[in-house]
Amino acid sequence: MQTGRLHRFYSRDAAICYNQSVMREPIGLYIHFPFCRRRCNYCSFVSYENREPDIPVYLECLKREISLHAGRTGLKSIYFGGGTPSLITAGQFSELLHCIRQAFVMEQHTEITVEINPGTLVPGYLNDLRSCGVNRLSIGMQSLNDDELRLLGRLHDADEALRAYRSACDAGYENINLDLIYGLPGQSIESWQQTLNLAASLDPRHLSLYCLSLETKARLAEEIEAGLQPPLDPDAAAGQYELAEGILEKRGYCHYEISNWAKPGYECRHNLSCWLMEPYLGLGASASSYLNNRRRTNIACLDQYISLVSSGASVPAEADEEIKGDLKQAEAIILSLRLEKGVDIAGFNHEYGIDLLDCYHQRITELEELGLIRHNENSLLLTPAGRLLGNEVFWRFLPEQPV
């Protein structure tokens, strides 16, 4: 273990921040794997095709980054995201986790999540991951309609996705999340209902439902632009969202965040950290950290990340900003509103030394008149209409001047 080694950071202040924060409360750890076998048609994440040969070198870089941050910090959660983390072998995961355990202090029930692409599973893989200590899986199911899966450019079909879930159960995982996408071009409410019902009937502990959103460079966006696919229909998507809310409530799920449902007690701890503005460290290309009121994002370019880290330099930042004052309040409000329990008024007032209902009175009144939020003596909350039109709520809380 290499403790106390401080390389050149983005700024000296940032270095001090990191060093200090490392000593305080337990954090979440995020690790990014920007590798994919094939890019999906809707993807706008940082990921690279045909770079799997670089995985071993990348992992070495990760280990170096881990050692840079080593200290007596506890980990509340670890999240392996991507790209396609399930391209990493169980053996490689084992080494990585070993390195992490050396560098940090694991808690008794540290949530360790790996994102799984059903199209990349080999027999025994999930079992081996379990042996390394992985205790939560997030399966990228997206749809259980083969036509839709083809439209999305996924590597797997519906059967493979279902089998992946069963393998996960067989391997002893209890805490499993399924990712689904609605609002697809031309998707009917019936098709969505079928996918959702089938997925829910598997009784996963957690479901993440995302409305399709496309950046201009996504392949699917270009197809729509060229008239090859029908355009996205936000009204249909709204109907699909409301349908999901109804179905999942009946099935006993707690709609704890705008896009996330969980059986009680199975909320994703890692993501909750983000929404509650708790500290987390991000490692790997394009990963972000939020430590000591600074949000910092690692460089996204894979080649630069590898060459700089392997040559002993520190990881350069693509973005680095201080979150304080009005901006911090705005983010706290926006993120908390995404949660079902909303903003805890007393807690907010205590943290920021102000009276929330008073300071934001005009905006709150305007939004309440629009029917998008409501409040009681304890909390400020989104209404059902507000969940659908969240952006209209969120931008109003942004501070006037850039911080």
Place this chain on the structure above:
Amino acid sequence: MDQKSIRNFCIIAHIDHGKSTLADRLIELTGALRKDKIIQQVMDSMDLERERGITIKAKAVRLSYHSRAGKLFRLNLIDTPGHVDFSYEVSRTLVACEGAVLVIDATQGIQAQTLANIYIAMEHNLEVIPVINKIDLPGSEPDHVMKEIETVLGFKSNEVLLISAKTGQGVPELIEAIVHRVPPPAGRSDLPLRALIFDSHYDDYKGVVAYIRVVDGVMETGAKLRLMGQGTHLEVLELGYFAPGPTPEDRLEAGEVGYIATGLKSVKECRVGDTITLASSGARQPLIGYELPKPMVFAGIYPTQADEYADLREAIEKLNLNDASLTFEPESSPILGQGFRCGFLGLLHLDIVIERLEREFGLSLVVTVPGVKFMVTKTDGEKLAVTSPIDFPEPNEIQKTEEPWVGISIITPSGFIGALMDVMQEYEGLYKHTEYLGQITVMGEESQRVRLEYEMPLRSMLTTFYDSLKSRSRGYASLDHEFLGYREARLVKLDVLVNELKVDAFSRIIPPEKAHDTGKSVVAKLKEVIPRQLFKVPIQAAVGSRIVAREDIAARRKDVLAKCYGGDITRKRKLLEKQKEGKKKMKMIGRVEVPKEAFLEIMKLG
């Protein structure tokens, strides 16, 4: 310089036929500027003008030329605006010249403004030298164009020169022709001073700089002068000529062209067309009658953000220093707030002013549907000049309405006659006459060209007319128009209501028969460009209290970031910040947020 060795001339042409390139070439060949110092089209010194290929401000350049016979000549080249909107300025410029080089594009032949310009030149008895330009281009048909010039303009082929302003071919011969065919200026230095102001320009340091042609007498630095039309007194702070940069000089004699710096505060004090004479013992008769240019097209200009009104006012005032034909008056609208009702010489003038306000002064503007000036006689006998739909009286108060009419001249290959007749009918044109011109090759085939003469209300020309004309003739048609006078009209006011609120900016005055169709297209367009709000928005078009068209914009249901995790947060927040910024640029109509582009789109509708 001996007066007999001076030649004052200008270049006249239809747009893009090569006037500015020829000016460059003349400047280069007479050595006024070395080739490497010539930036493209030297005489167009404002960016906007260079982009549109048109000149607004006339400039004058003194060129020196040794003829082939060995004599030294002074050529004063005066550049002219080519567009009919500025015909007043064109005609003033022509008075300052004895000759005009008429440039005709060898690939296009005579076009509408070729004719308009040559008519004015002939009215002023100028010696016209026709040249066929662009003979270097593959599509050039000098033989056809020559025939056309002979038939339509009455010149003999040996009077017409063939040139390429771009390569310089034939240009030396042109300069010789100018020297031999354009007469020297008449006028006498021993008579009392008379100088014509053919253009003016405001300079922050020198005040108004007047471009002058000395007809009689002598102009000297320090002279105390008087404007014969306006009565303004002024002093010559600086005197000089352009070569092409300003070059001070002590005196300019009869026949000369140059400039004077007056120290005056605005071009309105020193108007084009006026005659300058000495303050004491000056001349008796001015050179020409001069009149104030009359604005024909009116529009309301408002700042997108109400707090930028002061900036807008300052900008218009500054622009006005240099643009005497722009008129403006404060105006206010319940929806748009405080703004100005501005008068322009024509649509081109309007486009140019708007673009300058936006570009040079960095303003974000909302412009109402352009309109003409109506003369309304009310039932109580009162006569009103109405330049804004807001001021149009109620139907029951109107005894008679009159509107300006224009004569239209369209030159087109005969194959498009049918399509253009349709266009003219759509835009309320009345057919007058067809004239036959020469031949030209259109899309690989020989084609007869014609000139169609129509009359139409100026009102109909103001929005999509020109574009329709161009697109129905595949760009081959060219257009000119002139004011004919006022005629009686039956008209109503079409109002537009957004969320039940009347929006003055969208009101327009139209014939009652068009109310339904215009209403439908305006309403449909608004539905397209106004984004969905958080509530349903009805859009209606009405005449008085009668609704003639209606559409509803459904309320928005979904607008939320699906994912918001970890590193994403900063990026997602920036998206929200952009959304927030976007709201600021919206114009509010009651509770409805309307992007600035929406106003422009409605303006463009016929």
